[in-house]
Amino acid sequence: MSSSQETKISANNNKKLVCYYFASGLLQVTEIDPFLCTHLIFAFAMFKHGKLTEVSPSDVKLFGQMANLKLKNPALKVMLSVQNGFSELVNSDDATIKKFYNQAIHYLREYRFDGIDLDWEFPRANEKEKYSRFLKGFRDAIINHSQNSLRPQLLLTAALPNNVRKLQNYDIDTLNSTLDFATVMAYDFHMFIKNADITTGFNSPLFPPANEKKIYSTVGLMDYYLNTGFSSSKLLVGLPTYGRTWKLKTAENHGVHAPAVNKGDPGPVIHRRGVFTYPEVCSALKNGSHYVWDSEAEVPYLYNDLLWCSFEDPESAANKAKYFLQKCGGVGVWTITFDDAEGKYSNDSQKFPIITAVKKVLMGADNKDSSPVSQPVL
Numbered sequence: 001m002s003s004s005q006e007t008k009i010s011a012n013n014n015k016k017l018v019c020y021y022f023a024s025g026l027l028q029v030t031e032i033d034p035f036l037c038t039h040l041i042f043a044f045a046m047f048k049h050g051k052l053t054e055v056s057p058s059d060v061k062l063f064g065q066m067a068n069l070k071l072k073n074p075a076l077k078v079m080l081s082v083q084n085g086f087s088e089l090v091n092s093d094d095a096t097i098k099k100f101y102n103q104a105i106h107y108l109r110e111y112r113f114d115g116i117d118l119d120w121e122f123p124r125a126n127e128k129e130k131y132s133r134f135l136k137g138f139r140d141a142i143i144n145h146s147q148n149s150l151r152p153q154l155l156l157t158a159a160l161p162n163n164v165r166k167l168q169n170y171d172i173d174t175l176n177s178t179l180d181f182a183t184v185m186a187y188d189f190h191m192f193i194k195n196a197d198i199t200t201g202f203n204s205p206l207f208p209p210a211n212e213k214k215i216y217s218t219v220g221l222m223d224y225y226l227n228t229g230f231s232s233s234k235l236l237v238g239l240p241t242y243g244r245t246w247k248l249k250t251a252e253n254h255g256v257h258a259p260a261v262n263k264g265d266p267g268p269v270i271h272r273r274g275v276f277t278y279p280e281v282c283s284a285l286k287n288g289s290h291y292v293w294d295s296e297a298e299v300p301y302l303y304n305d306l307l308w309c310s311f312e313d314p315e316s317a318a319n320k321a322k323y324f325l326q327k328c329g330g331v332g333v334w335t336i337t338f339d340d341a342e343g344k345y346s347n348d349s350q351k352f353p354i355i356t357a358v359k360k361v362l363m364g365a366d367n368k369d370s371s372p373v374s375q376p377v378l
Helices: 059-072 086-090 094-110 125-149 172-178 218-227 278-286 314-323 353-363
Strands: 016-022 039-048 051-054 077-084 115-118 155-160 181-184 235-240 243-248 260-263 290-294 299-304 307-310 330-334
Touching: 016 181, 016 353, 039 059, 039 086, 051 059, 051 094, 059 077, 077 155, 086 094, 086 125, 094 115, 094 125, 125 155, 125 172, 155 172, 181 218, 181 330, 218 235, 235 314, 243 278, 278 299, 278 307, 299 314, 314 353, 330 353
Parallel strands: 016 039, 016 330, 039 077, 077 115, 115 155, 155 181, 181 235, 235 330
Antiparallel strands: 039 051, 243 260, 243 307, 290 299, 299 307
């Protein structure tokens, strides 16, 4: 596919494919295809003592590498996501917050970012009004800066919760009026189920599985957001490239909601209990794990001996993108870092197979099943 074709995802239908880059050492910025996503978001920076700043001094080099991707694809938007320090900032006095707006805008411009993504997890009830005021002030500061500098407005976006109770602490009208778009974190649903650590379950089902509430599914959560009056064009459905794992109590009982001892043992790539990257998923399948497609939830899982893993694959990701194609503004992926960057496990050696499957749908290339979805090598 030529570079001119690659940009059609944004030029033709304005659908967004927003990819978060988690700076963990698993994926180098220079290995990212600048034409893969419409927006690339660096995760994370932080708010500290009333200022926007990098988490580590070494991140500054990565900022430059990410901005340089725009030299190859000028249509690419590069952003910076912030996760820590919100409470201290929004509870500060007006003068401190005003200084922050100016400092943050200067910081974003200095490192050639096109905007900022706010990943506050999560405001408390008594911070709802303060966060709204913060967002309105930030938007006004961005507009004023653009008018005074004669430069395009910086983007202001947010990641939003997968829990409707937490959503009550956000003012929807304010989100609509201040944000350019927002990604709903439609994953980690099973954490809300009773005894989540000792019962297997789906990380990000499209539809609710048997005996679970609709709200603990991607369809249920997105429908809830849309019913609040949130602008559908600004709403992105979140999609994970990682899986959630468990250590089964017995190898014989390996279905959904099977009893488990605990989260799964660390894998060979990310070395985290309870989490598999997509390459770790594919490696497990290649080494004898059983693949199961759940026709109710429309997502897969695998099992092998005492290992159980709920995960996303290119087929389930494409299905989600198709379902929401006309319902919202695009897809937000957490994270490009956990996809198969080398294409090592795809039958056709497709790099970033999960994200590529989503992109085909958003571009219109896969809406009539005109091209096969890359499947893992089993």
